[in-house]
Amino acid sequence: MTTDEHAERFTLLRPLLFTIVYEILGSATESDDVLQDSYLRWAEVDLATVRDTRSYLARLVTRQTLNALRASARRREDYVGPWLPEPLLLDDVDPSADVVLAESVSMAMLVLLETLTPDERAVFVLREVFGFGYDEIAAAVGKSVTTVHQVAHRSREHVQARRRRFQPVDVAETMQITERFRTASVTGDMAGLLSLLAPNVTWTADSGGKATAARSPVVGAQKVAGLLIDLFRTGGRMPGMRIQMVNCNNGPAMVARIGDRPEGVLLIEIIDGKITNFYAVRNPDKLVAMTVRRQISR
Incomplete structure (x- = not known):
């Protein structure tokens, strides 16, 4: 060969491989690193x-992803303020x-997956999103088939108990509200703003202590x-600031740029015609990925 x-x-x-890794890791830049390392291993395979x-390949990248996720666990524990994918x-x-x-790949689901253990997250993604068999997943996570069945059941119940009802997106309505x-x-x-917001709308900002942002959800x-x-109002006074509408995580988002440099991204979650969540990413380290459009698949 x-x-x-x-x-x-x-x-x-x-x-497909990128999507698997991203959903488990929650980081596009780290996903690129995992895929690069995985390819080097793949190139040696007969x-x-x-x-x-x-x-x-799903098994190969999952193993590398779990290694990366466990290695980054301490960094996330010491993170300043809320952590968003x-x-x-x-x-x-x-x-x-x-x-x-x-x-x-929605921000709401990725935030929810953060509450799972690494093994639970990998099993849930491989089973519920990509439909891999229990034997394939067992080989990927290094567990017995029986254990994987138990983990799959536990993670599925955890997610179903905490996620809101998800419906097919009405693209026209979403564009109009946005x-x-x-x-x-x-x-x-x-x-006008209040008419668009759900009563318990939540604002979560991720700065990592490297940019001005609320340190707890509003x-x-x-x-x-x-x-x-x-x-x-503040952004409008900044020289060269422009706001661009983009698709992030299969939902509406606004990216603020000064020149070609992204200053922040605001992802908007809409349920039943109301805005329920804002996810504001200000950490410059997490904005690097905003220069590349990605392809996802399952």
Whole structure:
């Protein structure tokens, strides 16, 4: 077998492999590192021994991902303020085309997956999102099939008990609400903002102590609306600041840029016609990934 065939098989499955790693790690830049390391290992494999390339590579990247996740656990424990996954910049695809994929990379789901142990997270992602068999997952996480069944059941119950009802996205409604939100924020229209926000809307900001941001979540429509108006007023006074609408994690988002440098990303979660959550990423280390549009797949 040639190196070209190794590269061809890996490249074909790369969007799927990236998605697996990102959903377990919550970091696009770390996912790139894991895939690079995984490819080097893959390049040494005798392809004659590989019966199912998809299963083999999923197992390989999952093992490397779990190693990376455990290595980063201490850094997350010492993190200043709330920790949010890195935003994932995507092409403008229709999120209703694959509801399972859209939900699995949503910021709300990734935040929820953070409450699982590394093994629970890997098992949940491989089983519930990608549909791998229990024997394949057992090989990937280094557990018995019986144990994987138990972990899968436990993680599924954990997620179902905590996640909100997820429905196919109404793209037209989402665009309309997002545009009304942008207009109200920029113009300082408090009444307009309040009409768009759920009563218990929550603002969560991730700065890592490296940028100005709230150190704890802000809850309640009045408080969040006031915060937003102040934020947009301040941003409007910064020379060269521009706001761009983008698709992050299969949902609407705004990225603030000065020149080509992203200063922050605001992801917006909309449920039943109301904005329920804002996820603001200000940590410059987590904005590096906003320069590259990603492909995801399952």
